[in-house]
Amino acid sequence: MSNIELYQYLPKLPDNALQEFTEWCVLEQAKAAGLEFTPDQTKLKNLESADYLKQLIDQFMKVKPDPIRAGLVAVIAGQQSDKHNLSGLPAIVDFVALYVKYLIPKDGTDPAEAESILNKAAQHQYEQLAEIAKKHGVSL
Numbered sequence: 001m002s003n004i005e006l007y008q009y010l011p012k013l014p015d016n017a018l019q020e021f022t023e024w025c026v027l028e029q030a031k032a033a034g035l036e037f038t039p040d041q042t043k044l045k046n047l048e049s050a051d052y053l054k055q056l057i058d059q060f061m062k063v064k065p066d067p068i069r070a071g072l073v074a075v076i077a078g079q080q081s082d083k084h085n086l087s088g089l090p091a092i093v094d095f096v097a098l099y100v101k102y103l104i105p106k107d108g109t110d111p112a113e114a115e116s117i118l119n120k121a122a123q124h125q126y127e128q129l130a131e132i133a134k135k136h137g138v139s140l
Contacts, residue, residue, distance in 0.1 A: 004122040006097055006129055007081070009140050010090035013129075015049035017136040018093045021129050022053055025100045026060040029124065033103035037063050050089055057096055073102045097125055 010018065026037055039059050044052055064070040077098035086094050101121045105114040130140050 004126040006122075006125055007084040007086055007090070007094045009129060009133065010086060010093055012138055012140070013090075013133055014136055014138070015053075015089055017132050017138065018089050019049045019053055020132050022056065022093050022096055024128050024132070025097055025125070026056065029121070029128075030060070030100050030103065032121070033100065034065060035063055035103065053089060053092060057092060060096070061099075070103070073099055077102055101125060 013021070027039075030037055037060055039056055043055055043059070047055060061074070077095055080098055081091065081095040084091070084094055101118060104121045105117045133140050
């Protein structure tokens with residue numbers, strides 16, 4: 001599966017599944033992009049899913065080992081996410097998933113290699129989302 005569009009599944013998921021997928025994206029998958037992120041748990045304590053996600057993403061977006069690259073990736077992810085016409089939490093999760101996916105290819109890779117890396121990252125995201133969805137009783 002080369003061009004997996006996760007955004008179509010996100011509105012089907014409950015908030016706690018979206019939260020779990022976002023946590024996986026920013027805590028686990030982001031490591032492939034060289035980002036080590038440890039959230040400030042004191043700011044996340046006792047928050048509802050929507051507020052929790054906003055706070056988690058706000059903290060994550062401040063981690064920029066290469067600010068120029070991170071800024072460019074944010075613009076690309078934002079433009080693509082806008083085209084998906086999602087709203088609420090699914091829109092936020094869509095942006096973060098795209099942002100993390102596009103951060104993964106390292107500088108210096110050729111276009112074919114970068115495309116292969118993006119396809120693998122997208123497949124990995126889909127597999128994780130499907131697993132989380134299943135755990136929450138949602139079939140993709």
